[in-house]
Amino acid sequence: SADAALFRAKENGRNNFQFFTQQLHDKAKQVLEIENELRQALVRGELSLYYQPQVDVDSHEIIGAEALIRWHHPNKGLVPPDKFIPIAEESGLIGEIGDWVLHEAVRQSANWKANGLCIVPVAVNISAAQFRLDALYRKVVGILRNYKLDPAMLELEITEGVAMESSERTIAMLEQLSALGVKLSIDDFGTGYSSLNYLKRYKIDKLKIDQSFIRDLCRDSEDEGIVIAIIGMARSLGFKTIAEGVETRDQLEFLKRKQCDEIQGYLFSKPVPADEFAELLRAGKIELGGLGIEILGNE
Numbered sequence: 001s002a003d004a005a006l007f008r009a010k011e012n013g014r015n016n017f018q019f020f021t022q023q024l025h026d027k028a029k030q031v032l033e034i035e036n037e038l039r040q041a042l043v044r045g046e047l048s049l050y051y052q053p054q055v056d057v058d059s060h061e062i063i064g065a066e067a068l069i070r071w072h073h074p075n076k077g078l079v080p081p082d083k084f085i086p087i088a089e090e091s092g093l094i095g096e097i098g099d100w101v102l103h104e105a106v107r108q109s110a111n112w113k114a115n116g117l118c119i120v121p122v123a124v125n126i127s128a129a130q131f132r133l134d135a136l137y138r139k140v141v142g143i144l145r146n147y148k149l150d151p152a153m154l155e156l157e158i159t160e161g162v163a164m165e166s167s168e169r170t171i172a173m174l175e176q177l178s179a180l181g182v183k184l185s186i187d188d189f190g191t192g193y194s195s196l197n198y199l200k201r202y203k204i205d206k207l208k209i210d211q212s213f214i215r216d217l218c219r220d221s222e223d224e225g226i227v228i229a230i231i232g233m234a235r236s237l238g239f240k241t242i243a244e245g246v247e248t249r250d251q252l253e254f255l256k257r258k259q260c261d262e263i264q265g266y267l268f269s270k271p272v273p274a275d276e277f278a279e280l281l282r283a284g285k286i287e288l289g290g291l292g293i294e295i296l297g298n299e
């Protein structure tokens with residue numbers, strides 16, 4: 001593939017590009033451009049975290065948040081993570097970016113707490129490359145100590161694919177992190193291939209039901225069946241469930257009836273900058289159709 005070829009080329013030294021077709025060359029150039037810009041973005045402070053509230057399905061109280069990275073590019077404007085996280089993963093820059101994200105989320109939570117806010121666990125996305133590194137545990141310990149944050153106020157999200165990749169090692173990693181007191185969740189659940197045998201041995205708190213199953217709730221009975229099955233299985237295994245990408249009241253009502261625990265989605269709020277999230281925290285809950293929806297507005 002183009003990517004594999006690019007990586008071989010990078011390993012052989014950047015001069016080897018002359019052997020490539022123009023198309024491959026262009027793609028490689030584009031990737032390198034983003035990679036270089038991304039390296040500078042870190043130094044220039046162009047990255048920030050937005051926070052999306054997670055609410056209790058019944059009370060609509062804010063019970064958590066997911067930290068989502070944003071890149072404020074000087075000319076391109078806001079670049080979504082899907083456009084640069086994969087490149088960061090391939091180039092190895094994800095190490096530095098991942099460290100920055102962990103630091104920033106923990107720093108921000110400690111800061112909210114210092115300002116008297118009643119904080120909630122903040123979930124950070126851990127990339128495949130980050131999870132493969134043995135340094136992750138040590139880093140998490142160091143960062144929590146540094147900011148004196150209660151480990152229970154940090155949650156780590158790993159995707160189903162990453163969790164199943166190297167299962168015995170994952171069991172050990174999750175046990176270690178869970179013993180520390182941080183919360184653990186499986187992201188985009190339902191899109192990978194879970195071995196239920198491993199899943200039951202994973203020390204995790206929550207399954208995040210992927211938004212692809214939520215989108216057509218109340219229209220597609222197959223998706224409804226899948227969501228009901230995930231909620232039932234999670235309950236049997238002692239995991240909580242959170243539905244991602246909830247945009248309508250009908251979806252909310254369905255999830256409530258089926259006893260999904262928590263909701264994350266535009267219905268309650270888009271991801272918002274830290275200062276706006278602090279306002280939401282101050283309010284403590286989000287009233288549907290009330291002030292909540294207005295604050296959410298533009299990203």
Ligand code: C2E
Nearest residue numbers: 068069080081082085101125126127245246247264265266
């Ligand atoms: P994810 O972890 O599954 O995050 C949820 C995504 O769904 C976010 O997109 C969020 O804005 C979006 N979302 C939430 N509610 C709704 C909704 O009601 N409707 C719709 N249409 N979308 C909704 P975002 O922020 O663009 O992030 C995309 C992906 O990029 C994330 O998926 C995650 O895989 C990755 N990502 C984001 N931040 C980080 C990070 O700090 N580190 C790493 N490694 N990956 C990150």
Ligand code: MG
Nearest residue numbers: 066125157187
């Ligand atoms: Mg996530």
Ligand code: MG
Nearest residue numbers: 187188208244
């Ligand atoms: Mg997800």
Ligand code: MG
Nearest residue numbers: 159187188210
């Ligand atoms: Mg995703």
